[in-house]
Amino acid sequence: xxxxxTHKRYLQIFIPLISITAIFFIVGLTISSLPIDVEKxxxxxxTVAKANEEVLxxxxxxxxxxxxxxxxxxxxxxxxxxxxxxxxLTFDDGPSAATADILTILKExxxxxxxxxxxxxIERYPTLAIQVVQSQNAAGCHGVTHRVNSFYKxxxxxxxxxxxxxxxxxxxxxxxxNIIRTPFGSYPYMNEEIRDALSDxxxxxxxxxxxxxxxxxxxxxxxxKTVKQQINTLDKKGITPVILLHDEDMTAxxxxxxLQFLKSLDYxxxxxxxxxxxxxxxxxxxxx
Ligand SMILES: [Zn+2]
Numbered sequence: 104x105x106x107x108x109t110h111k112r113y114l115q116i117f118i119p120l121i122s123i124t125a126i127f128f129i130v131g132l133t134i135s136s137l138p139i140d141v142e143k144x145x146x147x148x149x150t151v152a153k154a155n156e157e158v159l160x161x162x163x164x165x166x167x168x169x170x171x172x173x174x175x176x177x178x179x180x181x182x183x184x185x186x187x188x189x190x191x192l193t194f195d196d197g198p199s200a201a202t203a204d205i206l207t208i209l210k211e212x213x214x215x216x217x218x219x220x221x222x223x224x225i226e227r228y229p230t231l232a233i234q235v236v237q238s239q240n241a242a243g244c245h246g247v248t249h250r251v252n253s254f255y256k257x258x259x260x261x262x263x264x265x266x267x268x269x270x271x272x273x274x275x276x277x278x279x280x281n282i283i284r285t286p287f288g289s290y291p292y293m294n295e296e297i298r299d300a301l302s303d304x305x306x307x308x309x310x311x312x313x314x315x316x317x318x319x320x321x322x323x324x325x326x327x328k329t330v331k332q333q334i335n336t337l338d339k340k341g342i343t344p345v346i347l348l349h350d351e352d353m354t355a356x357x358x359x360x361x362l363q364f365l366k367s368l369d370y371x372x373x374x375x376x377x378x379x380x381x382x383x384x385x386x387x388x389x390x391x
Contacts, residue, residue, distance in 0.1 A: 175290050176385050177312045179342045190334075190344045190370040191382075192216035193311060195245055195284060197350025198224050198231035204355040206231075206238055212362040214372035217241040217309075218350065219284040221249060222268040229275045236276040241374035243282035243309075244268035254285065255292040258300035261285070265306055281305045282375050288347075290384035298386075307377060310384045311347035312337060315357075318349055323356035330361050338368055345382045 194205060197220050209216055218235045220242060225232045235242050246254050246264040254264055265283055273279045283301070285293060288310045301308060313333040320326045330346060337344050346361075348354050365372070373379075 177382050180382050188370045189373045192346050194348050194350040195219045198228035199350045201352045201355045202231040208358045215374040217375040219243045219245040221245050222247045222271045225271050233276050236278045242278050243280050245284050249286050258296045261297045262300050262304050283308050307381050309381045311345045313344045313346040315348050317354045326357035327360045
């Protein structure tokens with residue numbers, strides 16, 4: 104009798120335990136069967152190259168029959184219809200050790216920006232990724248590998264990187280974002296097939312029309328100078344600037360002066376929304 108009672112208690116405890124274990128196992132299987140995480144076959148984030156975009160452009164721009172892009176000029180967006188001058192600040196490659204400073208400076212200037220983040224950095228700095236979202240800045244994905252040959256290999260590699268990044272962003276920050284910046288911008292790497300596949304997966308990609316060249320600058324003053332020159336040109340034409348910046352220390356040092364300058368020209372800082380018309384490098388229909 105005693106043995107029977109003990110056995111019943113044993114079952115009362117272990118049946119729920121086994122059920123819970125089974126549920127976790129099934130959930131685990133479901134998650135692992137989702138689209139492949141491309142980064143598993145690629146380098147860890149610590150070795151992600153701080154790429155020289157110009158060199159990569161030169162090296163890869165020679166032949167690509169599928170490329171429909173003519174150049175790096177853009178479909179100039181102009182949102183002056185509301186009589187408001189808008190500027191979009193975009194920070195790539197984060198989150199990083201500089202993100203907290205950048206967020207603080209943005210807050211001081213009551214400015215909003217857009218952060219195009221890498222999957223591995225979102226996972227490495229989850230608190231900062233959450234802060235980006237909670238501070239009403241926009242969050243978008245920048246992929247996983249940050250390598251031209253990996254990301255733009257074919258439509259599946261590009262889409263899988265962005266899906267994987269979007270999933271991490273959603274899990275960690277609860278933000279489901281479809282805005283993306285592809286590594287090194289769309290021109291000249293993105294062919295028609297990749298462009299259509301990203302679009303079919305719901306992604307909206309953004310390029311830029313102001314390149315701060317912060318990734319080659321040796322001091323903050325040079326970054327400020329480069330941005331000011333390009334902004335002045337766009338300002339005269341009434342074109343809405345989309346500024347390419349990187350989530351790093353020297354850019355954070357340059358940021359107050361850039362923000363001050365943009366304020367002096369009466370710009371309002373906007374975070375990118377999915378409903379905004381994306382700024383993209385020029386695309387033309389193939390004639391052949
Ligand atoms: Zn990047």
